[in-house]
Amino acid sequence: MKFSWKQGTGLSENQLLPAKKKLEGYRKRLEQIAEHTDYAQPESSIQLSFDRTLQVAVETEVLHAHPKTVQDVVLIGIGGSSLGTSAVYDALSPTRALKRLHVLDTLSPINLRTVADRLRAHKSERAYTVCVVSKSGGTTETIANAMTLEVEIKKQHPKCLDRFVVITDEGSALWNRARERNMRVLAVPAMVGGRFSVMSAVGLFPLALLGVDIRQLLSGARKAVRDNTQNSAQNSARASAAIVHHQWKHGRAIHDTFVFNPELESLGKWVRQLTAESLGKRENLSGKEVRVGITPTVSVGSSDLHSMAQLSIGGPADKFTTFVHSAWAQDARVPQRSTFDRLVADAQAQSYNGIMSAIRKGTHAAYRSAGHPYVEVELEGLSEKELGAYMQFRMIETMYLAQLMRVNAFDQPAVEAYKSVTRRLLKRAKK
Amino acid sequence: MKFSWKQGTGLSENQLLPAKKKLEGYRKRLEQIAEHTDYAQPESSIQLSFDRTLQVAVETEVLHAHPKTVQDVVLIGIGGSSLGTSAVYDALSPTRALKRLHVLDTLSPINLRTVADRLRAHKSERAYTVCVVSKSGGTTETIANAMTLEVEIKKQHPKCLDRFVVITDEGSALWNRARERNMRVLAVPAMVGGRFSVMSAVGLFPLALLGVDIRQLLSGARKAVRDNTQNSAQNSARASAAIVHHQWKHGRAIHDTFVFNPELESLGKWVRQLTAESLGKRENLSGKEVRVGITPTVSVGSSDLHSMAQLSIGGPADKFTTFVHSAWAQDARVPQRSTFDRLVADAQAQSYNGIMSAIRKGTHAAYRSAGHPYVEVELEGLSEKELGAYMQFRMIETMYLAQLMRVNAFDQPAVEAYKSVTRRLLKRAKK
Incomplete structure (x- = not known):
């Protein structure tokens, strides 16, 4: 560069x-922070690329996902949970034989149906992997898409949950749920924010599974x-x-x-x-x-x-x-x-x-x-x-x-503003 | 709305x-301008949707392109020559059975090769139409892409030029060239600028051929x-x-x-x-x-x-x-x-x-x-x-x-600034 x-x-x-x-x-x-992999600072995202343990964990998980049979990778995640993966994939895919990436990064019945149809068309659930990526574990659009997709493809592929990999903060509600159901999980270090997380499992797992050389x-x-x-x-x-x-x-x-x-x-x-x-x-x-x-x-x-x-x-x-x-x-x-x-x-x-x-x-x-x-x-x-x-x-x-x-690069206090109104409206709509 | x-x-x-x-x-x-179809004013783009002659000309050209056999429509054009068509197509295509649109809106060897491969793979040249859209008729990227694509597919399809439709100002160098070679041409009214041209042949022809209801x-x-x-x-x-x-x-x-x-x-x-x-x-x-x-x-x-x-x-x-x-x-x-x-x-x-x-x-x-x-x-x-x-x-x-x-909505004087340097550099590179 x-x-x-x-x-x-x-x-x-x-x-x-x-x-x-x-x-x-x-x-x-x-x-100094770059010399450790303790993820103790807001800047700790700069430690990710030195973390061999992380690299091994991701590569192990990729092997477990049977990369040889996988043709489609679905990434359910929004903002920092998907933009980094898309950035690398879109830059490389025109000249490489990568697997196909489908991103569900907002609510769209059209996109959801297209992806569900594609997965259902496979004879075996081994032809795909679904990554559910949410740092907090409670992103409305992401969880809603994961719920809908699961139910849509379960009729054809009763074991489809085995093909879900969850990437979230260790200990989040999503993490706990995934563990209860014996789903595969990968952790994002708590101090690494979504928009700085592309070199964590958030970006590395889907990219490696797609065929990108994450070591490079x-x-x-x-x-x-x-x-x-x-x-x-x-x-x-x-x-x-x-x-x-x-x-x-x-x-x-x-x-x-x-x-x-x-x-x-x-x-x-x-x-x-x-x-x-x-x-x-x-x-x-x-x-x-x-x-x-x-x-x-x-x-x-x-x-x-x-x-x-x-x-x-x-x-x-x-x-x-x-x-x-x-x-x-x-x-x-x-x-x-x-x-x-x-x-x-x-x-x-x-x-x-x-x-x-x-x-x-x-x-x-x-x-x-x-x-x-x-x-x-x-x-x-x-x-x-x-x-x-x-x-x-x-x-x-x-x-x-x-x-x-002189501002904090790592917080996003204004995001809560719209979220609280949305939650109230959703609650009201349920009644 | x-x-x-x-x-x-x-x-x-x-x-x-x-x-x-x-x-x-x-x-x-x-x-007052909206009551005529004389295209005599800079604002005349607002006359386009009332122009039945234009609609008939476009629909005639679509029929001539054998829409029943066309599967792929290639649009070679930049900025105002392609963005409007893409806007309508991308909004409708997820829920419609439209033909496939490929846009070459910049220089990209990768995109060019993908499109050329796809066209060459067809048994007959009747499976596609290539629209070359340039208001001035001299846009470097557009003409370069048209030249390369023509030569790339001519080996397989000697009659591919019959599948080219040129959309440009009447009397431009491109217009004259296309007429000399008996290519199909559609005119853009001189006073209608590229960015206001979506309701002219620029947008209407490719959209109609793709299967969009242009009357609506x-x-x-x-x-x-x-x-x-x-x-x-x-x-x-x-x-x-x-x-x-x-x-x-x-x-x-x-x-x-x-x-x-x-x-x-x-x-x-x-x-x-x-x-x-x-x-x-x-x-x-x-x-x-x-x-x-x-x-x-x-x-x-x-x-x-x-x-x-x-x-x-x-x-x-x-x-x-x-x-x-x-x-x-x-x-x-x-x-x-x-x-x-x-x-x-x-x-x-x-x-x-x-x-x-x-x-x-x-x-x-x-x-x-x-x-x-x-x-x-x-x-x-x-x-x-x-x-x-x-x-x-x-x-x-x-x-x-x-x-x-208090500005002129219809000119773009600053665009000439980079174009003249580019032309000089290209000339120098030729020597």
């Missing part, structure tokens, strides 16, 4: 020094933890946090993740959830009402290029952009001759990577001359290792950024 | 009066034109524009389209492109540099609910939300008994529509008590008629909003 910021921001090393200095204590803390994913994540907790030039998470914070202080409170590979759109959505929920806070660390936050957006190049270029370049100076791209390993080439040649003469005989690179550079130049700042992330291939490194980089960047903004 | 705004904004009819007054002249103009789509659009150009209580586009403008003036420059049906995500993306490109402008109507714009975001309930609720309720007061939902015609019900019952006791035996409604109402209540304003759009079913009405409503709302913001 290559992180470049100088050309796009016009900032110098010196301008990042005050933020670096402010973050030095916290960086040291992260460096973890290896990329480990390298990113080392790089981004050190006091060195490799610490791009700290640099990025300093830059985003600088831009935010200067009125750029919208952060666009502009991916130039369509298969990375889900990765952008994972980033969106991570940063929206971690940084949007009413109170700061001292308990003072501050109402701060950064609004994350996701754009896909070049599909969204006209509208985002028009808005970013023409519109108000309220945005900051992180461009993310990777060259395609299997490139294509525009032919020299075709019915449509000469309509865009410059594209004839050029490679797709080459044209895309010209489009990206054209975009960067236009952003620069409009004074619209950006940084660039280049993934050296769409591989497990690079994705692991990028995701870990983003999680640590978010922690640094929360420190600079 | 039902539009509600009083509860969520706390505004009164009286507070909208000044904006209504300001818009009265423009409203009258729209009302147009009927919904016609009703929306009538309602939203009148001076009456049915004019919800004017009300919505007045409200969004009011919020924007009060610092809420981010407009979230929060859909509560996952199948409406593409519709949200269509709205995003429409408003980003129409309203993000450097200069106002008098040529004065103003740099205004509204940043559109798309959220999907309940997948994005935790992160968006946390950011909207906890974070800065810079957002305004339009909730969009429809009840599902084919509902599902959570069973009374299951292994997972009692974990969320209130969901037992409830319908999916019922739970989703409680979640929506819970969200609304939380937004209200946090002082976060919103409006609601209820679609009475996921049907062609409702989608046509909603899209037409949004296009007219955007025109009103541009008037209130």
Whole structure:
């Protein structure tokens, strides 16, 4: 993973020094936390990729799930329980022979029926695995979907519960229930929040079962933890946090993740959830009402290029952009001759990577001359290792950024607001 | 389509009066424009749904494409040339027996190969149609994809060009080329911009060929034109524009389209492109540099609910939300008994529509008590008629909003900025 910021921001090393200095204590803390696997701190998600016990537990569970017969993996989970898995899967699946992933991440009778039909069509329940992922164990949509799916497929497959794997906090009501019924369970460490949990069983189990090389994913994540907790030039998470914070202080409170590979759109959505929920806070660390936050957006190049270029370049100076791209390993080439040649003469005989690179550079130049700042992330291939490194980089960047903004990256107090009304309405509807 | 705004904004009819007054002249103009099909004004997209000649031309072309043998429709087009078709298709396809749509809306060797493989696998070229959509006729990505796809499938299907239909401005280089080669062509009226073109051949031809009832789509659009150009209580586009403008003036420059049906995500993306490109402008109507714009975001309930609720309720007061939902015609019900019952006791035996409604109402209540304003759009079913009405409503709302913001809704001057650099780079790479 290559992180470049100088050309796009016009900032110098010196301008990042005050933020670096402010973050030095916290960086040291992260460096220390990374040395353990005790999951005793809110930042303990950075320990996950070093946890060999976890890796073995996941791999054992995958073997138990009979990966050779599994064709479909259903993931029932919402937000942090599913976005990380989707991000990695969607980035890799177009070029890999992975098993099929179905995500039930909201209530949708249509999606539920499609998945139930597909599972019922299998002769044996060994053709699928259903992962029920809920950190708290009590997420309404997740449990409702698990209940409905179980009953829908039980008629055909009386033993379908053997194909359910539950991933939740140890000791949650869901955990206890699953144990009572002899279901397979995997724990999420209590201190690891949903949006930081992709390197725990939450992401690792479904991904490994689907055929993703989780050892490579973890290896990329480990390298990113080392790089981004050190006091060195490799610490791009700290640099990025300093830059985003600088831009935010200067009125750029919208952060666009502009991916130039369509298969990375889900990765952008994972980033969106991570940063929206971690940084949007009413109170700061001292308990003072501050109402701060950064609004994350996701754009896909070049599909969204006209509208985002028009808005970013023409519109108000309220945005900051992180461009993310990777060259395609299997490139294509525009032919020299075709019915449509000469309509865009410059594209004839050029490679797709080459044209895309010209489009990206054209975009960067236009952003620069409009004074619209950006940084660039280049993934050296769409591989497990690079994705692991990028995701870990983003999680640590978010922690640094929360420190600079002086908010708690790990709580989500406002979520309770809508949940309590929903519960009351559901209770009333039952009567 | 039902539009509600009083509860969520706390505004009164009286507070909208000044904006209504300001818009009265423009409203009258729209009302007059809607009576013709001369396509002589920038607003002429509102004439499309009344244009019987257009409808006949599209239906004739669909018949010529042998819809009975077509299984796959490939749409090569970017931004306004593809987003509208995707929006309608994605909303309807989960519950309909439509043909399969493949969209090539950016450069992606992976997607291109997948589509080429699929077309080549057919015994006859009559099994597919390829729509090449480019208003200007010179969009680099679109022409490059058309060139590559043609050459890729020509080896198997020498007559594949007969299966290409070109949709572009009459007289563009692409138009002339297609005519020279005896390809089928459909025109987009010159004054109808890409992002306002879904009710032209751009959206109608691929949708009709896929099996969408375009007469119903147009009927919904016609009703929306009538309602939203009148001076009456049915004019919800004017009300919505007045409200969004009011919020924007009060610092809420981010407009979230929060859909509560996952199948409406593409519709949200269509709205995003429409408003980003129409309203993000450097200069106002008098040529004065103003740099205004509204940043559109798309959220999907309940997948994005935790992160968006946390950011909207906890974070800065810079957002305004339009909730969009429809009840599902084919509902599902959570069973009374299951292994997972009692974990969320209130969901037992409830319908999916019922739970989703409680979640929506819970969200609304939380937004209200946090002082976060919103409006609601209820679609009475996921049907062609409702989608046509909603899209037409949004296009007219955007025109009103541009008037209130005093910008030109129909140009995109900043897009040229990146295009010229890209062209230079491509030229250099050729040498």
